[in-house]
Amino acid sequence: MGIPAPSEVCGVGSSLARCRAVLRWRMRRGMREGSHDTREDGRMPPLLLAESALDARFLAATAAAAAAARRWVGSGDGMAVDAAAVAAMRAALSGVDVDGRVLVGEGEKDAAPMLHLGERFGTGAGPSVDLAVDPVDGTRLAAAGLAGAMAVMAVAPRGALLDIGPAHYMEKLVSRVPGLRIDAPLADAVARIAEARGIDAAAVRVAVQERPRNDGYVCAARAAGASVELFEHGDVERCLRAAQAGADVDLVVGIGGAPEGVLTAAGVRALGGWMQARLAPQGADEAGRLAASGRSADRVHGLDELCGDEAWLFLTAVTACTVAPGRTLQPGESWSVAPGSRR
Ligand SMILES: O=P(O)(O)OC[C@H]1O[C@](O)(COP(=O)(O)O)[C@@H](O)[C@@H]1O
Known part of the structure; x- marks a missing residue:
């Protein structure tokens, strides 16, 4: 693993101290300013978004999407929520100084307006980046005027995000506690969390998206003695919380959207959390498309791959x-x- 980039959670703009830290970090890594060439070891150079204020441009893109979507909060019209967010986000991304590619998007799953897979964005100047994006996670929450809807994206060096291809669904396990296995009985995860936190299993809080496909996780968590929170939408929000100490949820588990899984991973990783996932096609069509694309639903992906x-x-x-x-x-x-940003 490389030397972690100096960074901070939250906020647009860079402090002087942060800029100095970035410079020191770059000198340690021996990087030239503005260089995006492949290094001698074949790896891409680090993605220094903050030093060129590109982080602010991406944050402005989610802000633009959210502002446009807010006009439709409580309207009952989820398509309008998504359409407004997508149009605003696309416009905001067009002027960013990157060679950008949408690698992970959502629209096809819900037949919603979308940023298309493979769509290019940015001016072409600057670093080559891949995007995992959900213009609104919690479209139906927003349409119903409920809390928990966000415009969200992950940005990474080209090739760093898991290419989920035609996958719509993904099994996810997210926690603050490292080493949990998605292919082990859920009782193991509950026991390890209880041990790590020094609490009884009854005090372990597991969040599961309420869907028939997730009934088995609910039963297993309850059988292990844990308390289960069922939620309707918005697994990104809960996964981010589960990755942090002191949160109201210890573990998020179950099958949810695959794009949300990839962009969630970026936040979980940066916050020092733990995540494993595997593609989980729902139905023969999705399974067939996945197999035809050469992807396996058996493979467990950790954060390095995600x-x-x-x-x-x-x-x-x-x-x-x-x-x-x-x-x-x-x-x-x-x-x-x-x-x-690990803290
Ligand atoms: O609603 P489905 O098809 O079960 O899919 C689950 C996914 O949908 C959501 O609940 C909402 O996502 P969108 O608002 O982007 O449609 C996600 O949080 C979750 O990962």
């Missing part, structure tokens, strides 16, 4: 979102997590 170690997460609340213990973003408020 997002690498240089991915950023950017988000803006469409409706109120609690992204960290004691940190509720009000509509329009933004938050970013830079690589190495």
Whole structure:
């Protein structure tokens, strides 16, 4: 693993101290300013978004999407929520000084307006980046005027994000406690969390998206003695919380959206959390497309494969979102997590 980039959680703009830290870091890594060439070892150079204020541009893109979507909060019209967010996000991304590619997007799954897979964005100047994006995670929450909707994206060096291809669904396990295995009985995870926190299994809080496909996780968590929170939408918000100490949730587990899984990984990694995932096709069509694309639903992906170690997460609340213990973003408020923000 490389030397972690100096970074901070939240906020647009760089402090003088942060700029000095970036310079020191770059000198240690021996990098030339503005260089995006492949290094001698064949790896891409680090993605230094903050030093060129590109982080602010990406955060502005989620802010623009959220602002446009807010017009439709409570309207009952989820398509309008998504369409407004997508148009605003696309416009905001067009002028960013990157050679950008949408690698992971959502629209096809819900037949919603979308940023297309493979779509290019940016001016072409600057670093080559890949994007995992959900213009609004929690579209139906926003349409119903409920909390938990956000405009969100992960940005990483080209090739660093897991290319999920035609996958729509993914099994996820997210926690603050390292070493949990998605292919082990859920009782093991509950026991390890209880041990790590010095609490009884009954005090371990597991969040599961309420879907028939997730009934088995609910039964297993309850059988292990844990307490289960069922939620309707918005697994990104809960996964981010589960990755942080002191949160109201210890573990998020179950099958949810695959794109959300990839962009969640960027935040989980940067916050020092733990995540494993595997593609989980729902139905023969998705399974067939996955197999035809050469992807396996058996393979367990850790954070290295999901997002690498240089991915950023950017988000803006469409409706109120609690992204960290004691940190509720009000509509329009933004938050970013830079690589190495571990705390
Ligand atoms: O609603 P489905 O099809 O079960 O998919 C689950 C996914 O949908 C969501 O609940 C909402 O996502 P969108 O608002 O982007 O549609 C995600 O949080 C979750 O990962």
